[in-house]
Amino acid sequence: MKIKQTNKLWGHAFNSTPDKKTLIFTSGRDVIGLPPSDAALIIYDVWVNKAHAVMMAKTGCIPLISARHILHGLTELESLVANGTFVLDEEKEDVHSNIESWLTNAIGIEHAGVLHTARSRNDQVMTDMRLFLKDQVVSTMNNSVALATSLISVAEVYKRAPFPGFTHHQHAMTTTFGHILLGFAAMVLRDCERLEHWVSLHNHNPLGNVASYGTSYPINRKLTSDYLGFDSPDHNSLDAINNRWEAEADFVFALSVLMNHLSIIAETLITLGVPEFCMITLSDMYSTGSSVMPQKKNPDPLEVIKGKAAYVQGQLMSLLSIGKGAFIGYNRDSQMTKHIVMDCIFECESAPLVLSGVLETMTVHADVMEAWCHKGFIGATTLMENIAQSQHIPMRIAKVMVEKAVMYSKGEQSVTYAALCKAAQEESVVMKITEAEVVYWQTPQAIISLSKSYGGPGKNSMNVSTKKLKQKIQKVHAFIHTREEKDIHAKKLLNTAIESLMKGGE
Amino acid sequence: MKIKQTNKLWGHAFNSTPDKKTLIFTSGRDVIGLPPSDAALIIYDVWVNKAHAVMMAKTGCIPLISARHILHGLTELESLVANGTFVLDEEKEDVHSNIESWLTNAIGIEHAGVLHTARSRNDQVMTDMRLFLKDQVVSTMNNSVALATSLISVAEVYKRAPFPGFTHHQHAMTTTFGHILLGFAAMVLRDCERLEHWVSLHNHNPLGNVASYGTSYPINRKLTSDYLGFDSPDHNSLDAINNRWEAEADFVFALSVLMNHLSIIAETLITLGVPEFCMITLSDMYSTGSSVMPQKKNPDPLEVIKGKAAYVQGQLMSLLSIGKGAFIGYNRDSQMTKHIVMDCIFECESAPLVLSGVLETMTVHADVMEAWCHKGFIGATTLMENIAQSQHIPMRIAKVMVEKAVMYSKGEQSVTYAALCKAAQEESVVMKITEAEVVYWQTPQAIISLSKSYGGPGKNSMNVSTKKLKQKIQKVHAFIHTREEKDIHAKKLLNTAIESLMKGGE
Amino acid sequence: MKIKQTNKLWGHAFNSTPDKKTLIFTSGRDVIGLPPSDAALIIYDVWVNKAHAVMMAKTGCIPLISARHILHGLTELESLVANGTFVLDEEKEDVHSNIESWLTNAIGIEHAGVLHTARSRNDQVMTDMRLFLKDQVVSTMNNSVALATSLISVAEVYKRAPFPGFTHHQHAMTTTFGHILLGFAAMVLRDCERLEHWVSLHNHNPLGNVASYGTSYPINRKLTSDYLGFDSPDHNSLDAINNRWEAEADFVFALSVLMNHLSIIAETLITLGVPEFCMITLSDMYSTGSSVMPQKKNPDPLEVIKGKAAYVQGQLMSLLSIGKGAFIGYNRDSQMTKHIVMDCIFECESAPLVLSGVLETMTVHADVMEAWCHKGFIGATTLMENIAQSQHIPMRIAKVMVEKAVMYSKGEQSVTYAALCKAAQEESVVMKITEAEVVYWQTPQAIISLSKSYGGPGKNSMNVSTKKLKQKIQKVHAFIHTREEKDIHAKKLLNTAIESLMKGGE
């Protein structure tokens, strides 16, 4: 007996190895630890510190010389962050304390000690979080629009492929597989609109609200807004701090709706992939095996998407419950919003991309899909519509006839001519329809070519709606681009101000 | 002993009787039953039926003569609805069955039997619900903007009234009561923006999606969109039906954030009104008594607002959980979304108005508020800022000094000159400050007049931010007006089409 | 053309008419209004009033003559309630005010005016609710145990019927359909244990806690506990009132877990019933049709169960959010718990019975189930186990071999002898197995008869676990019986006390 070492509990029946990103997505926190929340805020806190220092120097609130030392120190700190040598000390309460403390050691308290003038950790953390969230919103839009693009691209391949459309989990009417996928694209693009609205609601600058009630320093909040890419300062120093759960909840709600949409796609693909359906087969890259059952190939990434949709719902509940009934002013309860939203991001950020990968690599068994479009009386509705139209009888009468005809065709897969005639007679309807018509109206090809309504699977409708959805994709790309340009511009503005400030005499 | 009948368990210590609307708001479902969900949809279903019938006749999908009978019947039905004699029969599954059945009895199946052509209850109920929700969104905006108006109006009265600003439930810095209220107005106006975005996302017409997969009739969805005040038909017949929880969740989420905001105001007013605070007293109109304790006056309407905020959170979770992992096509689970959203409306619709009433009738004890602005070292931060500014020492050093001075002033209400001097000496700071300055910088008047930052309680800031918020109110009013005009226009368009259709020969 | 009136939008393809209870269950609030919450409490409030009056008279807290008038009045009121002529007046805040007011009119304030002595609506409503909830808990146990009984009974019919056991929605190992159903029974019986624990936690008497802080009257709370079937008074007058969401949350949580279990059964039956599976067919009694598609038969009752499971989850969140961070003493927010819990009951109470009906009337296609047990390498695990056992090789080696053999048997439905030999050779395993064995170990009959572990589908295991589950059913029945006896005894005790009190001289 030849004994070999094997580190994998499964996989000898697999043609390809799993996608690395997907493995991490599915294994997730089982084997991956999480960094402290504030680690994600370091780069934003440095940016905010710089903007604050420049503004404070320009308004004369702090000495120019101190600002220079601070800005010099922060640049050094940035390089430590970049090469990973700046680590948060858990003895210090948060990222703000850590950075101020590092700076104090580096440049002395006579300079570092002016940095926290006219601000508090309350407005500082809110500002960090707004910047962080704004980036996450844009990144989520980016991933979602990538998924929508995949969906439309696969939809175009299968835009004429007959598919047994379902309602109530039962076969309802013939449609095309492309039509189904286009419906998915439409919902994901609505998610992008919701995310875009986040920016419009929340791209306002909380810096300068200080503890909650402002300051006696003559600060210039418009200036820091410009340096940080915000549209404007907010209008009341208490508002944002009272509601340090709202921008978070808006994002997590948008994420929850997105994940619900993804879970609908996932559930659909899982179902289409069970042996009984066998309408699609997932690529081995997006499947996993069993530790004990040799034949298993499981759609783990899709299942995990459903789990994560459930996860995000709960986090939204936590955020809303934190906000409910809070007394005015900063309350420490709201601090938890930080890691709640970060955990959601950890779980979900790659979900649209993973799903995109699943879609682009799966095998579609169009023949199996089409076969079901010849069975189970799935053409009954189009038959009814064509009887009503051609024979000029009310749809309700035609429906009674076809219902009875279904009953009389028991054992068959579509309504027979004889059964229909019998039903017509019972309903005293004089029908001038040929057997060929009855057969034809129930075929998938006829159903799709007869489909006339906008939004449906008919040829013209599919072309127009595909075009409309592609236009939406362009709009989302344009928005993301404008957003990114705004940040680049803000940083350029800040850097120019820093340079000029460093150059000038005292 | 004189024995009198008394129907009230409390109230002889009350100066005024409770506001009727508020009593219903607080007693709520304890003594009020709820109508069936579909009762709220009757008027929308009639509207949808009319629009569908006209479009179907104009596109030749149904006979003109039948359309005339149908429209005639629907007009008759409308008058029954108006005088309350049309009652839903629970033997029939829903409002759609009820109306079609009534029509069949009224005009015969040869005409009524064509009405359900090229549609299904799936798209019909979604269309009804979109129209219903759109009205609710606008109505919620109306009530919210009324509350914001009250808040700003009371804020203007108290814009200079010193108030002990809180953080962590502890006195933080002196602000004004008007500043607090302005912060509340800002959050409620953000709610209006969120609601407005609902319209932009969801004012699309689902009618014509039929069961989920369209129809072979040459229907004109643009036309029904115009008749029903929608911006356009949606682009995929499956999308809306797959997501018959999303427009509902968007509304309930917006409502949940609004109610959270209201709960923050409620909690604040409740707290300010407890005997220990005694900063405000609610009007007897918005108080209730006890069945057993003779002296009690309770802020029931405010407590109930908190309860309702919790209620709405749960309903949002139900909606999201319904949507998660749904298989493609209509699923009956989604039917529950109807009454979930209606129950939220029942609980919350008058909440902004009730709160508005509370605010406009409460007595504000500005003297008590101000008294606390002389106590508990609440001026320490402004003192620190002024020391740092005037003495050109880093804020961090000034803070250590003032912290110590607070310690050395134990037993006092503000930092004493002696204590500050001792602290300064310990920190080796040579301080050139007079005792008068130390006293002055801690007074509420000084703190407010020194307040410089935008968004804070300073005079200039308050004026500008009040103006900005009033501009937002104007924008909301303008939006509501445009929205209402659009519906009026749509109905006019439909009525014109009906008239022309009724007039014409066959 | 013969035109007939028809009130039904569907049904000519149905063999039987829908179950009435199920129609109400599925249509639900669409066409059914809800009574005010307090309507459900009338009978409990009368009971509590009686118990309180008797105790108060016996302890000398109120005059005997007044107690007699009160008890006489309450008996009259009970007859009004019984014949439906006592209606809540929404001008009065609640059931307590309504009843006291009615009594005052009936017997005069000199007698009725003593009834509310030493109590408050705060403890009164809690007591009403505990009694109401206790009845609901028992009723839910009753319905659940009925479902468990159905499940076991159907399980016994199909205990040897091969079924393709799933994991990850993919075929995993052959089991029996009876084994699946027995798993469902086990979970529902755990729900009964959870409900039983509710009684142990919450069957304590809040009456006598008055507003929240007791009374100076020498009341006897042990006595009212006996009259109302409680185990004892609770131990602190503030505790229950502080937590007027907890007994509600405990019940709704138990209901939520139960509904989740039902939703798992529902999802499974829906899936087994889709055309692609065709493993079961629901009775027409538990199906509904479409308003437009003639051939449709939809599993609405099962879909609705899933929706209701989502609904109950949300209500639980509302209850928990109401409870969070409440300040001591009664708060009006907690009043909403009343209708939250009642709405859950309205939605869910008949769910176990509806599901029981579905199970007992469905058609099981055992042949289709079995056919899948010959396909898709479903026997690979048992094959692997038998290779490892018989050939004395480690399971890990056997698994690699069978994985490869699956790969080499591509295009087949089970592992071929040739493929296995090739794999064995590659792994350098010398295998002494016949082709017949390889075939046999993969057959459903072999798999089931070889199944040895307790809890699995093997014959012996199924017999023992069925017996254990039946014993659990007996225990639940016994508990319900004891519970009901306790209430009967309490009422008898109270009535005896009333009789003796009415008889005695003043």
Add this chain to the structure above:
Amino acid sequence: MKIKQTNKLWGHAFNSTPDKKTLIFTSGRDVIGLPPSDAALIIYDVWVNKAHAVMMAKTGCIPLISARHILHGLTELESLVANGTFVLDEEKEDVHSNIESWLTNAIGIEHAGVLHTARSRNDQVMTDMRLFLKDQVVSTMNNSVALATSLISVAEVYKRAPFPGFTHHQHAMTTTFGHILLGFAAMVLRDCERLEHWVSLHNHNPLGNVASYGTSYPINRKLTSDYLGFDSPDHNSLDAINNRWEAEADFVFALSVLMNHLSIIAETLITLGVPEFCMITLSDMYSTGSSVMPQKKNPDPLEVIKGKAAYVQGQLMSLLSIGKGAFIGYNRDSQMTKHIVMDCIFECESAPLVLSGVLETMTVHADVMEAWCHKGFIGATTLMENIAQSQHIPMRIAKVMVEKAVMYSKGEQSVTYAALCKAAQEESVVMKITEAEVVYWQTPQAIISLSKSYGGPGKNSMNVSTKKLKQKIQKVHAFIHTREEKDIHAKKLLNTAIESLMKGGE
């Protein structure tokens, strides 16, 4: 100017440094990263592996020699775990893969390769989690009972200290501070009962359910149950795996109710500690300062408890949403339940102990509490009760009189004799009460000494209910002891079996 380095942003007004455990509790994930979920399962997985190996050897399912190697290897692994040198490799999916892979490297596949016989990761992880959860349940009980003990101990100190009892946030009736605390103890002890019930519901062994459908190996599940401290194996191999969210939800629900209780205590202590109340002062050990405001001492640990209560609610929602509508058999979605429950534990495990510390170190201002018991007509109810009792008039009449007397005493703090006489006259009540009685009945001392009802603040009631609660504490301790003994016994049994197995010849 003397410049010193300072690492702390606050604290010079503090008398003592913060409690270390509390700092971690409040800073939490801001600066602390989380380990992978499976790290917490390593020790349980080793235990399960040992129990499985011994059972498999004893039943002849695996060779004795392999079992010996495995057990030897696992013991070595345990020592690596103990000294922290065993680290999870994220390339391997989970703890099970990690351990089996380590073992394979250590002892070779010919022995390690038999370990996974007759089991799957599905039943293995469930077993690990049950063991983990059981320990967490017991640990939560331990911490909760410690808190209850603190509460009772402080309650005893203040059992006679007058306190203005609240309802609706308004002064209701005088009670004692001890009475309030006893109410808190009662609720926390109910939490212990709920946790205890978890053990009764879920201490059953899932090991041996394998993938979901058992095995053909003649395993002995009773034996592994004994080795692992379970009461028995569960009765259906599918049940537990179908419901891999239920034991988690039961625990998180119990935790959520506990955290809600703690949040009620926290909110109460926060409120009693605001300057306007000034009834308690938190120790500096349990307070934190501000980065900017020199005078601030904030009740962060208490605020954080409220935030964590909100957090846990959301996690419960996630768990329930994961469970809803799952298809039969293991689904990967359920994997997320692992870290959801672990995150709850991370947030909440020390909460009862932190709160216990707050209670034991806070300063109670009994004089301030008592002062409020002389104000605001708080004695009106006891006055009313004593008038009704002594004058033999109905409570309803007495209430009207006292309500009016409150009105006529406007400007006073308690009902005056003159006002009462005027009210009596108006109600035609002939009153024989002295002015001294009117004064006396409204004093806190009188109210407390007159308090008669069980559960109230009266002397006798307090003594009895304190005794009852202490008995409950004893019962919880006894349960915990028995539970721990059971595990010790199980491990001893397993070790004895291992020893005997290692000793015996092959």
